[in-house]
Amino acid sequence: MVITHNINRMKVTNKLLKNEKSLLTSMKKISSGLKINSASDDAAGSSISTKLKAQIRGLARAQINVQEGIHLSTEMSNSLNLISDNSLIRLRELSLKGASDTSGTEDREAMQNEIDQILEDIDSVADGTEYNGKKLLIPPKQTIYIQSGANAGDAFKIESFEVKVFDIGLGGINVSTRGNAVEALDKVDTAIKKVASYVGEAGSIEEGLQYFSGKLAEYEQNLTSSNSRIEDADLAKESLDLAQRNIITQATQAILAQSNQSPESVMELLK
Template sequence: MIVQHNIMALNSYNRLGTNNNAVQKNLEKLSSGYRINRAGDDAAGLAISEKMRAQITGLERAQLNAKDGISLVQTAEGALTEVHSMLNRLVELGVESANGIYQATDRDKIQAEVNQITEEIDRISKSTNFNGIKLLDGSLGSSTANVDGGSAITATQTDATQAQYVGANAVLNGVTFASLTKGDVLTVTVNTRINGTDSAQTFSLTYNPDKHTQLSDLQDALNAQIKEAFGADFKVTDNTQVLTFEAKEAGADKAIVSGMSWTVKNYNDSASGVVVATGSTSMTETKGVDAYTTVSGFDGGATALTKTSSSADVEKNTLTINGQKFVMVKDKDAAANVNKIDSGINVIVAKDLDQAAADIEKATGIKVAVDGNNLKVFAPKGAASGGAGLTLQVGDTADSFNKVTVSVDNMSSAGLGVNGLTVTDQGIAADSITRVKSAIEKVSVNRGRLGALQNRLEHTLNNLATTTENMTNAESRIRDTDMAQEMMAFTKNNVLVQAAQSMLAQANQQPQQVLQLLR
């Protein structure tokens, strides 16, 4: 027996401390509801649960994003519903004006309503927005066209006695290649009419900064594309940042393209990274500035029109913008003769190109400027280059599959091709019906796209909710306290604390037994 050290009391004391610590942890878990309150509770479990928490938080935010996206789509689609209604009214007015029982004054009144409707279409396209983001002005568009979102400009000009060839210039969309970023595609469409036959070709240029292309390579690539498209060799010249492709003489069978040239302007000196994507026929996003087409030979000098009776001869002297045909003459006799041949052509009686440009701009709503002896027809804003669309983040990662793009084309009157719609003439009114129905189809396509997108977002929302539920359940099993199990542990540890306290008291009494030996 010893008195210097009470080993039994020391052992009871250690057990009491251990049991107290266990009770403390039990109380902490029971009071917080969490099995893991610090890394020491379960280091691996903590790391896994925190990663799950981040995913759950992202999924919950993605659900809100999807709901916002549905609201945005509904806003755009609701506005297009009214645009559809107005276009249907335009069809009705066009059919009404095409009826032969109306006088000019009657059609003027119909035209007044047509003008109001197209202005309202423009107002809706400009004002419809979601959180300040405009939805229908073309900024969310994914496609582009040379002019006005519709038919590109075509220009032909020959005298009636020179029908064997067409001398024309077309400036391809003025594009600053330096503004392109990797993966951007520049699409250029050349439209022309040779001997009354339409010919259109599309060239796609893809910018890739990983590969540096010399200017001469760009010239050769474009030349090869044009040669393949039109079956003619071209001479390439470079002067003050203008690439000109001029047709070479190649025998009698090539005479129909003699004198024709295409020009690419504003390509920038560097021109690095521009390659030709062969086989592309689709119109894609174009990054450019001041997109325009230059029209030459449209100066009213075709006096042969006053003597000819052939519609083909008239066709050779027309300028077509978005389906509207224009012929410029300098006297009323020529105008009357053209009207007899083809009442569907807009005849402009003008003393010079300035007056002609003003009349065309008024009729089409498209900016037209005079450049020497040529006309420059500018693509309107929102039609020359489409936007990249609005991207919705509908997942918890930055992967592309967690992004949904909302795309709406330009729904203005210009984008729909109904700007400058004229019903003051019976023949023109009949032509307007086709234009409006084409616009209705475009709105239908966009509404269908929005409806499909809304359905997709609703499915996305359901999937996000299910995934969030399952992830939360998994995270809960790792992180949360099983209250019943923890109460059992608490009760056990609490009893052990009381027992240890009792045993410590008993152990402290053991040294007193030594006194019995001293008596």
């Protein structure tokens, strides 16, 4: 008979240690809300989750970039509309008035003064339209890239416009004579068409970025849902597991107490 080694006690102790480790793991999952608190919990799942979280963070940053791009395109649209709806339409009215022989010399001088002021206003609006230091409506044209996704190749391209007076063909227009006024009217009509096309392009840019924003939000939601299935704990299940492990721990402790008494009983008999 072997009485110096209590094998049953060793088995029960090992079982108790394993159960306490599982109990601690369940408690961590419940307290953190995560079923993966370290790579050892699920090495493959942890690796996938890390990649998903990198993509999710990238999409969140791309969403901010796209919103900044929308603000940029809105700034362009507002300025282009201001030039088109206010300045160019008023220039057309003045050119039409000057194209009539009913306009006298003083009328033409007053009209020309207003035209010169409008032309200055157009240049002022073009010069002042910028976003974070980037000029949007003056030469030279530039390409502005918006990082619109989580990966290197995801870029949305925005082309700036040139709408200063000479760029849209209105340099030096005057209504000093009927002939000059008719010529000015043709130039203004051409400028209106050009700026109108720019307004349409700016609107398309904003529409495209709004579309990207919606797709980014949808993609981010899908990835977050996928990561949740990998990483988030099922609290109901973990709570049930915790209760079961508590019961097992209590039962194992009771068995361990009994196994400790067995060798003592044998020694008593040998006295």
